[in-house]
Each structure stands twice: as structure tokens, then as C-alpha cells.
Amino acid sequence: MASRPSFREFAEHWLPRLETEIREVLRCPDPMLAGHYRMMHYHMGWLDEQFRPGRFPTGKRIRPLLCLLACQEVGGRPEDALPAAAALEIFHNFSLIHDDIEDQDTTRRHRPTLWALWGTAQAINVGDGMFALAYAALLRLGQQGLEPPRLLSIVERFTRTAVMLAEGQHLDLGFERRDRVTVEEYLRMIAGKTASLLAASLAMGAAVGGADPEAQEALSRFGHNLGMAFQIRDDILGIWGDPAVTGKPAGSDVLRRKKSLPLLYALAHPEVGPVLQSRWTQALGPEEMPEILALLDQAGARAYAEDVLQGFHREGIQALEEALGFRAPASPLMALADELVERVA
Amino acid sequence: MASRPSFREFAEHWLPRLETEIREVLRCPDPMLAGHYRMMHYHMGWLDEQFRPGRFPTGKRIRPLLCLLACQEVGGRPEDALPAAAALEIFHNFSLIHDDIEDQDTTRRHRPTLWALWGTAQAINVGDGMFALAYAALLRLGQQGLEPPRLLSIVERFTRTAVMLAEGQHLDLGFERRDRVTVEEYLRMIAGKTASLLAASLAMGAAVGGADPEAQEALSRFGHNLGMAFQIRDDILGIWGDPAVTGKPAGSDVLRRKKSLPLLYALAHPEVGPVLQSRWTQALGPEEMPEILALLDQAGARAYAEDVLQGFHREGIQALEEALGFRAPASPLMALADELVERVA
Numbered sequence: 192m193a194s195r196p197s198f199r200e201f202a203e204h205w206l207p208r209l210e211t212e213i214r215e216v217l218r219c220p221d222p223m224l225a226g227h228y229r230m231m232h233y234h235m236g237w238l239d240e241q242f243r244p245g246r247f248p249t250g251k252r253i254r255p256l257l258c259l260l261a262c263q264e265v266g267g268r269p270e271d272a273l274p275a276a277a278a279l280e281i282f283h284n285f286s287l288i289h290d291d292i293e294d295q296d297t298t299r300r301h302r303p304t305l306w307a308l309w310g311t312a313q314a315i316n317v318g319d320g321m322f323a324l325a326y327a328a329l330l331r332l333g334q335q336g337l338e339p340p341r342l343l344s345i346v347e348r349f350t351r352t353a354v355m356l357a358e359g360q361h362l363d364l365g366f367e368r369r370d371r372v373t374v375e376e377y378l379r380m381i382a383g384k385t386a387s388l389l390a391a392s393l394a395m396g397a398a399v400g401g402a403d404p405e406a407q408e409a410l411s412r413f414g415h416n417l418g419m420a421f422q423i424r425d426d427i428l429g430i431w432g433d434p435a436v437t438g439k440p441a442g443s444d445v446l447r448r449k450k451s452l453p454l455l456y457a458l459a460h461p462e463v464g465p466v467l468q469s470r471w472t473q474a475l476g477p478e479e480m481p482e483i484l485a486l487l488d489q490a491g492a493r494a495y496a497e498d499v500l501q502g503f504h505r506e507g508i509q510a511l512e513e514a515l516g517f518r519a520p521a522s523p524l525m526a527l528a529d530e531l532v533e534r535v536a
Numbered sequence: 537m538a539s540r541p542s543f544r545e546f547a548e549h550w551l552p553r554l555e556t557e558i559r560e561v562l563r564c565p566d567p568m569l570a571g572h573y574r575m576m577h578y579h580m581g582w583l584d585e586q587f588r589p590g591r592f593p594t595g596k597r598i599r600p601l602l603c604l605l606a607c608q609e610v611g612g613r614p615e616d617a618l619p620a621a622a623a624l625e626i627f628h629n630f631s632l633i634h635d636d637i638e639d640q641d642t643t644r645r646h647r648p649t650l651w652a653l654w655g656t657a658q659a660i661n662v663g664d665g666m667f668a669l670a671y672a673a674l675l676r677l678g679q680q681g682l683e684p685p686r687l688l689s690i691v692e693r694f695t696r697t698a699v700m701l702a703e704g705q706h707l708d709l710g711f712e713r714r715d716r717v718t719v720e721e722y723l724r725m726i727a728g729k730t731a732s733l734l735a736a737s738l739a740m741g742a743a744v745g746g747a748d749p750e751a752q753e754a755l756s757r758f759g760h761n762l763g764m765a766f767q768i769r770d771d772i773l774g775i776w777g778d779p780a781v782t783g784k785p786a787g788s789d790v791l792r793r794k795k796s797l798p799l800l801y802a803l804a805h806p807e808v809g810p811v812l813q814s815r816w817t818q819a820l821g822p823e824e825m826p827e828i829l830a831l832l833d834q835a836g837a838r839a840y841a842e843d844v845l846q847g848f849h850r851e852g853i854q855a856l857e858e859a860l861g862f863r864a865p866a867s868p869l870m871a872l873a874d875e876l877v878e879r880v881a
Binding site for chain 2: 221224226227286289293294311312313315317319322323324326333339340342346350351356357358376379
């Protein structure tokens, strides 16, 4: 039996073809519209600020790769899923463009954000264009001969996901203004904002690959749990990550007052909560970090977050086993799940 | 032969059912998300600023009505097209929410805009949610039994339109900053921003109603030409409309420096152009209006715009005759085309 390629080898093989597919969809149809499409190409990492070609950081393209891999793992051909993979990545990037405006973030991937360069109006509209083009990408599945009923069920799944993403973002925007956010609300938010698109990535790839509804559903649950675990790892690293590895200051999420899972847990703690809450309303600088970290420790916030994370990880693995049966342990999806959850940056 | 109901009667009959369909799609699925959906309901004219129910100005719902009417005129049942009609209206309203942010308009339909009340971040996201929900509305056609291949072709048409709308808006945003805009560029802009959605409204209704591809295409051309004529009528009224009828100050588009068709034509005029251009760069108040109007007159700008408008109107009528044959003259679509083009406000 040939040894199964790792996720990294899989990515190296498919990333260039994925990029070709995305470029095809985002191709400018008319010189009059060059500006509109060049802004998209800038955001995708293909052009610099003066619209000169180059290779800039693009993000990991994790969603489209999961889609292609899911297609392969259920016995399909990854190339058949390229339109769906492109749709997921274009959609993800539309949401980043709008998130950056909403959060007033001026840099992403070490480059100025679209709105910072070309203004809010153009950036909103470029995002809208990419939202529409994500559907255009997806519909190319039909040109590849996917039967209409299966394609429609994929379009439905994609649409449900887009609705959930906006719902999750609504919660996230609201949390910043509120004093109290429950752990339940927080988990609901990351389910919409992060986990839903990962779940869709796997389900859509599986659907293209010909998986039956049960296997699609199990892979979707794998994606959901992977996304939840992934986000909570982010939360833990945002407070306790090694600055030398993450590239961010120690406790950066505390300094940004980000209401992440460990903090929300500590804020709800009967003894620690009120103390933390009163510190929270005052100015927070690096000199307050030791005290804040001690309070989080006292509440057991890190151990709690790790527990919740492991729970999602376990449920994800179980779903993967349901979907792939005896082939699950050797699947690159299994290795990827471990990797994403154990990462230190 | 029973007399054919007028467009007004048709609208009165179908508007309540359309509203029910839209409400069903925009229904809040979870109390935690109430704020997200209530902002949509405010924008749709169903709630006031404190989220108390009421009936506020909603706009004319012209796109969904055209969709339902097209379905009827090709021999289908309008009720079958309700999901497509709802999709068009939800999509149109998403685009208004984002337009208002992009243009920094603080009122629409005599009420504060969404971003003016709840901030840019929430308003962008509510728009994104409605964009996704427009697709959710459209996919309900499948639950009504529309065959998957036909539904897919409708989803494709809708997607092409969404792409074109963002392209048109890109041009519009760019025009504001530029000194020179050609008439050709302008027509391209309104084709994307206004005419494409009207064209889609008719084509989608016709597709649901079972029209063959040629009839769909002819009705789409009718919608395109109707949209072009409609926008140019807007341009003419924006300069020469009677303030007592339009409710806007005389020459309001001139005062707002809006680059509409008559102005662009005059700016390109060999003699008038340079004079107008130099006035344009100075402050413009009501006292400068007589001089500007005289310049537009000298260039023949109004007659030119009327000519272009009549050309689109004629082509629209011709397309309608191609689509409906001998039934065209008696169709409410014909009456509507005349009405929209001859209106004075």
C-alpha cells in the first residue's frame, strides 16, 4: 500500500491549481473595471499597492484545502471540487475585507487593508463584488458536469453558512460594547463566525466527491468541532502564547480587551469575576499583566479553556471516524486536526 | 374577454403576499439574534427606531412586482414567482443599505439610515446578512417544486446581476472623484447599477413562468431598456423637474454636482464644455442656477437626454413585443413602461 501524502504535500500539490481557479473567477472582464478587480487582486496577495504583480502573504487557504481534501477522502477527485474550494476562499476574503472595515483594522498580513488604502466606500463595494463572485465560482461546478440537484444542495449549504457568518459577526460586534457576555453566547458567536465556514468547507467537498448525506453531515460536524477547537486555541494563545513564537505581545488579547473564552469564564467566576471586572474598566497596560494573569490563574481559566477545546477536538475526531470509518486514523484530516489544535502560534 | 387588470390593481393584489414572503425569509431564528434581524425589519419599513411595529415608507417594490408580472405575462402563476420576487427586493435593500454608507447619506425615505442609527460596522454586516438571505429567498423556489436545472439557471442569472451591480457601483464611486467622465462610461455605470436588476427581475419571473430562453432574453432586454430610460428620466427630473412636484430644490442634481447624463453631455460640448467646466470647479449655489441652466440649454443637453431616453424606451417596447407578441399592447408591462418614462416626479 502506497503511503498517504501528508496535508503539507497535499497543499503543495493543489495550491497552484486552486490559485489558477480563483484567478479565473476574479478575472477583470473589461478594462473600464480594472480598478475594481485590481483591489480584489491586491487583497488576494497578487498585486502591490501600485497594482504591480508580486507574491504577498495570502493566508493559509485552509478552507479550500479542507474542501479539496474532503472530496478526496470520500473517494472523489479533488479537481472536481476546485470551483467549490475557490468559492470558499473568495467568500472568506470578502468577509475579511468587511471585518477589517468593521474593526477599523489598518493592517492584515503585514500590509495595509483595502479600506485604509482606498477608502471605506470602495472597500465595502469590493467586498460585495467578491461575495457575488463567490457564488459565480461555486456555479462553475455545474459546467464541470455536477448534477443540478447535488449542486443546488451545495448552493443551499453555502447560503446557510453565509447567513450564519453574518449572524456570528453581529454577536461579535455587539460583545465589544457589552459588559456581560455569557460563555454560551460566546460559543454561539464563534460557531457562526469561524466554525460554520469550516464545516461548510468539508461538507461541500464531500458533496462534490459523491458522499452520501450521512457522511456529508459527519464531515460537517468534524469541521464544526475543528473550527471551535481552532478558535479556542487562538484564544489561549492570545493570552498565554509565547511572544517569541506568536509575534504578538504577551497577553495581547487582554490588552485589546478581547472577550475571549478564558476571560469570559474568569469574569463569571464568583470570587475572581468582580475583581477582574473592576480591573477591566480601568486602563490596562503591560504593567498590569502579571496581576491579570494571576487572576485568570486563580479562576482556572486556562485549564477550563483547554478542557473545552479538548472536548471539541474529541467530538471532531469521533465525527471523522463516523465519516471515514477505518480509513480515519490514516487520513491527513486526522493529522490536520491534531496539528491545528496543538499549534503554538 | 375580461379586461386586463392595470399595474396598480396587480400591485395592490400582490403586495401583501410579497410582504408575507419577505417577512418569512427575514424571520429571526433565535432571540439572541434579535438585534440583527430587527435592523433589517427597520430598514424594510416594518419597525420604528425603537423596534416598535408600524408601517413606514417601503419604496415601491417595483422589482418584485415586475418579476411577478413577467411570470404572469408569459402564462405562469405569479404565486410561483414569490420567492424570486422576495429575493430581488431583499437584494435591492441590501444594496441600498451599503449605498447609504458609501454615499454617507443620513436619511432614506424620510427616516434615518441604518448606519446613521446603529453605526457603520453593524450596517455593513446587516447588509451582508441580507445579501445572503436574498439567496435563501431565491432557493425557496426549489421547495415549491421548480425543477433544479431551471432553478440553477435563475441562480446563475441572479449571480451575474449581483456581480454587475458591484461593477456599476464601482464606476459610480469613481466618477465622483474624476474630472472627466464620458457618456459611454456613464451609460455603462447605470447599466450595471440600475438596469441590470430590472432586467433580472423580468427574466427571473419569466423563467419561473416557464418562458423559453428567447422570451426570457427578450424580457430581460425590455427590463434593461426600461431601467436605462428610467434612470435618464431621473437625471432629467434632477435638473429640470418641477420643485413643487419632485419635492427637491430646482436643479438639485447640479447643486449636488451629480455627474448625470445631461451634464456629462454638456461638459463634452466643444464650446459650452470649457465654460461649464470652469463654473463647475467654483462654488455653486441657487444664484448660479440660471447661468448653468442657460449653458445646458446652449449645449442642447436636455434634448439630447430626451433623445437617448426615447431610444431606450423604443428598444424596450420592441423587446416586449418580441417577448409577448400580439399580447404586448394590452400588457400592464407596456403601460408601466410608458408611465415610468413619462413620469414627472
